[in-house]
Amino acid sequence: MAKNQELAKLFEEIGKALEFKGENQFKIIAYYKVARVLRDLPQDIEQIWKAGKLREIPGIGEGIAKKIDEYLKTGRMSKYEEVMKDIPKELLELMDVQSLGPRTLKLAYERLGVKTKEDLLRVIENGSLEKLPGMGKKKVENIKKGLEIWKGQEERISIGIALPLVERIVNYLKGEYPDVQISPAGSLRRMKETVGDIDILVGKDNGKEIIETFTKFEEVERILAKGDTKGSIIVKSGEQVDLRVVPIQSYGAALQYFTGSKAHNIKLRTIAKGENLKVSEYGVFRGDKFIAGRTEEEVYAVFGLPWIPPELREDRGEIELAMKGQLPKIVEYNEIKGDMHVHSNYSDGADTIEKIAKYAKELGYEYIVIADHSKSAKYAHGMDEERVKKQWEEIDRVAKQVGIKIFKGIEVEIDREGNLDFSQEFLAKFDVVIAAFHRAVKQDLTPIFIKVCHNPHVDIIAHPTGRLISQRAGYTVDIDRVIEEASKTNTALEINAYYDRLDLSDINAKKAKDKGVKISIGSDAHNVGMLNYLRFGIGNARRAWLEKDDILNTLSAKELENWLKTHKAHIS
DNA sequence: GCCGTTTTCGGCCCGACTGTTTTCAGTCG
Numbered sequence: 001m002a003k004n005q006e007l008a009k010l011f012e013e014i015g016k017a018l019e020f021k022g023e024n025q026f027k028i029i030a031y032y033k034v035a036r037v038l039r040d041l042p043q044d045i046e047q048i049w050k051a052g053k054l055r056e057i058p059g060i061g062e063g064i065a066k067k068i069d070e071y072l073k074t075g076r077m078s079k080y081e082e083v084m085k086d087i088p089k090e091l092l093e094l095m096d097v098q099s100l101g102p103r104t105l106k107l108a109y110e111r112l113g114v115k116t117k118e119d120l121l122r123v124i125e126n127g128s129l130e131k132l133p134g135m136g137k138k139k140v141e142n143i144k145k146g147l148e149i150w151k152g153q154e155e156r157i158s159i160g161i162a163l164p165l166v167e168r169i170v171n172y173l174k175g176e177y178p179d180v181q182i183s184p185a186g187s188l189r190r191m192k193e194t195v196g197d198i199d200i201l202v203g204k205d206n207g208k209e210i211i212e213t214f215t216k217f218e219e220v221e222r223i224l225a226k227g228d229t230k231g232s233i234i235v236k237s238g239e240q241v242d243l244r245v246v247p248i249q250s251y252g253a254a255l256q257y258f259t260g261s262k263a264h265n266i267k268l269r270t271i272a273k274g275e276n277l278k279v280s281e282y283g284v285f286r287g288d289k290f291i292a293g294r295t296e297e298e299v300y301a302v303f304g305l306p307w308i309p310p311e312l313r314e315d316r317g318e319i320e321l322a323m324k325g326q327l328p329k330i331v332e333y334n335e336i337k338g339d340m341h342v343h344s345n346y347s348d349g350a351d352t353i354e355k356i357a358k359y360a361k362e363l364g365y366e367y368i369v370i371a372d373h374s375k376s377a378k379y380a381h382g383m384d385e386e387r388v389k390k391q392w393e394e395i396d397r398v399a400k401q402v403g404i405k406i407f408k409g410i411e412v413e414i415d416r417e418g419n420l421d422f423s424q425e426f427l428a429k430f431d432v433v434i435a436a437f438h439r440a441v442k443q444d445l446t447p448i449f450i451k452v453c454h455n456p457h458v459d460i461i462a463h464p465t466g467r468l469i470s471q472r473a474g475y476t477v478d479i480d481r482v483i484e485e486a487s488k489t490n491t492a493l494e495i496n497a498y499y500d501r502l503d504l505s506d507i508n509a510k511k512a513k514d515k516g517v518k519i520s521i522g523s524d525a526h527n528v529g530m531l532n533y534l535r536f537g538i539g540n541a542r543r544a545w546l547e548k549d550d551i552l553n554t555l556s557a558k559e560l561e562n563w564l565k566t567h568k569a570h571i572s
Numbered sequence: 573g574c575c576g577t578t579t580t581c582g583g584c585c586c587g588a589c590t591g592t593t594t595t596c597a598g599t600c601g
Contacts, residue, residue, distance in 0.1 A: 018573095026584055030573030061574045099590095101599050134598080138591060378586045379601050416588095440589065440600055 002168070002219045004045045005237055007068060008038040010080050016092045017083040019102045034059040037350060040529035046072060058350045058527070088115045098146030098471050099139070107132055120147065149472065156194035157239055158470065159536055160499025163188060165239060166198055169217055173202070176213050180204050181251050185244075185258035190310045191539030193469060193502045198241045201258055203251030214243045250282045253293035256300075257281035263315035271303055271319070311542035330542045335554045338367035339534055341411070341434060341462065341494065341522020346391045347372035348380035350527040353394055357402040359528040367557045369432045369522070370395060371409035374421035377438060382413070385426060405557040407431040407564075411462060413438065418451035420458075427457035431564060434494065434522075436462035437475065445477040453482070453489040456571045459564055460520045460552075461486065463496040463503040470500055479504075483512045490567040492518040492552055495544075497537025498530070509544035518567075519544075520552045 015031035018024075037059040038045060048054060049072050054065040071077045094105055094117065108114035111132055112123045123129040124147075130140045166184045173182050183189070186199035202210055211231035215223045224232040224240070231243040246254040257265060258281065269279050278285045283293025284302045292298040297307045305322045309330060312318040321327050342356055343349030349356075353370060360368045372391070373382040383391065392408055399406040409432035413421045420427065420435060427433055435458045437445060452458050464482060467474035486493055493512050496503045501524070504512060509519055521537040523530055541551060548554045555563060 015573095024573080027573040029584080034573085059574075063573060099599070103598055134592065134596095136592060139598090142590085376587090377601085381584090438601055439587095442589090 002236070003072065004038050004041055007045060007071060008035045009237065010071070010077055011035040011038065011064070011067075013092060014080055014083055016095050017087055020087060020092065020095065020106060021083070022102070022106075030059070030061075030064075033350070034064050037527055037529075040527055040532075058345075090116045093117075094120060096470075097143065097150045099142035100146055104135070104139075104143070107134075117147070150470075156196055157198065158194055158499050159188065159191065159539070160533065161237070162195050162198055162239065163536075165219075165235065165237070166200060166241070168219070169200060169214070169241060172217055173200075173210065173214065177204075177210055180210065181248070183255060185255060186260065189259045190261065190313060191536070191543055193499070193505070193536075193540065198239060199258055200241065200243045201251070201255050202243060202245045203248045203254070204245050205247050207245030210245060211243060246281065248294070249290070250293045252295035252297070253279070253283045253299050254281040256296045259310050259313065261314050264313040264319070267315050267319050268303070275303070277302065309542065311539060312545065314543070328545045329547055331538065331546050331548050331551055331554060333535060333538050335548050336521065336534065336538055336551070337556060338365045338369070338405075338553050338560075339523050339525070339531060340369045340432070340460070340520040340553050341371050341409070341496065342368050342525045342531065343372050343411075344370055344391075346370075346381075346383055346387060347377070348526060353391075353406070354398045354402065356525075356528055356531070357398050357404050357406060359531060361402060361404045363531060365404065367405035367407060367560070369407040369409040369434075371411040371432065371434050371522070374410055374412045376413045376415070376421050377411075382421075383410075385422065388426075407560075409434060411436050414448060414452055416441065416443065416448070418448035420452075420455065424455075424457060427455075430457075431561075432459050433457050434460045434462045434520075437466065442476060445475045446481050449477060449482045450485045453485040453491045454571060456568045458491060459567070460492040460494055462494045462522070463501050463524075464493050465503050465505070465508065467503050467505070468500050469502065474503070479508055480511065483508070483515050483517055486512070486517045487515040489571060490518075492520045492567075495519055495521045495537045495540055496524050497521055497534045497540070498524045499533060499536045502536060502540050504540075504544075506540050506543035509541060509546060513544060513546055513550045518552050518563075519546060519550055 011031045012035040015028050015035065018028050037057060049068060054060050054068055067077050067079055091109060094100060095102060108123060108129060112128055114120050114123055124140055124144050129135060130137060166188060170182050170184060181203040183201050185201045187195045188198060204210055207229050211226055214231045215226050215233055219235040220233045221236045222234040224234060229245050234240050272279045276286060283290045284299055285291065292302045300307050306327060308318055308322055318327065339360060344353045344356055345351060373380040375382045375384040395406045395408055408430050410430050411434045414435050414437040435452045449461060452461060465474040465477060465479055493504055495509055512519060519541065521534060521541060523534040525531045525533065552560060
């Protein structure tokens with residue numbers, strides 16, 4: 001799968017370079033689209049290429065197929081080299097800075113010689129950026145803010161990148177050492193939305209050999225360290241991965257120790273101290289005597305505690321509850337019966353309803369909610385009433401043919417007054433109405449969301465805070481007030497599982513749970529590969545202490561249908 | 573660049589917001 005990521009990165013950079021150069025915007029979109037498709041593709045592009053089926057993937061046409069072919073044959077792509085020839089690589093990275101687009105960057109590059117983050121900071125500070133034509137105090141201020149967010153984020157790796165990467169490495173190692181215990185550790189195992197570094201733990205009495213194997217992973221770019229107990233690599237996509245090897249009898253203790261969080265571990269060690277015990281990555285000791293450490297269960301059991309799921313280990317009260325035997329029974333990954341938010345090619349999704357339905361069935365889902373954009377989402381090819389009706393016919397046909405329940409949903413646009421895209425009469429005809437706000441405005445959206453809660457046809461509010469983890473904080477909205485109102489009106493709130501959103505966040509989702517608000521977990525998939533992102537949302541839900549009953553899509557299709565019909569009965 | 577039950581050429585991505593302007597350019601979704 002490594003080639004998928006490599007190609008995705010190349011196409012994304014070509015897209016950026018063309019944007020910088022002011023190329024045809026549709027061409028740029030085509031490159032970005034294929035980058036996304038490749039990044040999320042569940043199959044290995046190399047296999048598809050070998051089978052001669054590149055062109056069957058939506059987004060890959062004659063031109064891009066040729067480029068993929070060239071790259072897989074020669075390891076190079078002449079188009080990439082050509083467009084990158086006269087652009088410094090660091091410059092393109094700056095395009096990810098919020099409020100700094102290709103035009104401004106080009107201007108800064110040509111007039112002020114800005115090539116790096118440091119250059120940019122300098123021309124912000126010395127006022128020369130502000131003096132350029134079309135620039136001014138506020139624009140520069142926004143770019144400065146964007147740069148700060150970007151700088152703060154660049155060190156952290158999204159779980160959407162980190163988890164698949166770690167799984168590729170763990171699978172590779174397990175292939176070589178089938179009988180050895182191997183696991184991701186650190187904040188990644190706790191399913192945190194971003195992680196600082198990637199840790200993998202191995203339980204093996206002799207580490208040298210497996211560390212050697214680790215450094216031969218196909219995606220390795222550079223080996224930083226290679227010893228008896230620790231190996232460290234940088235992979236081609238730029239992330240650093242550390243591998244630690246501990247003796248088998250210490251595996252559980254080490255896994256517990258390296259999984260964290262730090263705060264959780266400190267609390268556990270404090271308890272240990274009170275009982276004259278010592279906990280370290282090597283085990284639990286009384287004096288010099290080893291009493292536990294082979295498994296995590298064993299370690300927790302020493303303190304009379306049940307095993308605590310990694311997602312709960314944040315010292316948010318979980319240890320106290322565990323001591324009382326009152327740990328919440330958080331939702332299991334296999335308790336999710338369907339995906340609540342999926343886009344098809346009726347709006348800006350890449351795949352047909354049929355393809356989505358078949359893949360969802362493969363995933364073992366009982367149902368999915370197709371929720372495409374509504375008409376005023378022009379950028380996303382939003383649907384008007386006519387196209388919606390056409391879609392309904394297709395849904396009925398596909399559902400019957402594939403044998404999966406498909407709910408007729410809509411991700412309906414909310415305007416600045418809190419009105420929706422369709423009439424109340426028309427909204428009433430959908431199975432599931434997910435209301436969403438997508439504009440970049442500074443106005444306080446709290447009253448708008450409250451109004452939406454009171455709309456009897458709105459079942460769910462999508463990504464309620466509007467944050468994009470790598471880019472922006474989110475809307476101006478008092479989320480506590482919205483949760484309060486959602487609770488009063490029985491409106492569900494979404495955990496959007498797309499890894500750059502994860503919105504509601506774990507903290508906000510927990511607040512919602514505490515107020516009795518139902519949570520809907522949706523992948524917001526724009527192609528079938530993205531259906532796999534749902535697990536990030538489930539991980540987030542687990543971090544939020546959500547139990548089966550807090551979540552809409554643990555309901556069976558029948559139960560969900562019933563909930564949809566009755567949950568707003570008290571609102572007229 | 574891709575795509576095709578109007579099309580192998582011409583549509584796809586358009587509107588809103590912000591900040592700079594005094595009619596528009598850049599950015600965003």
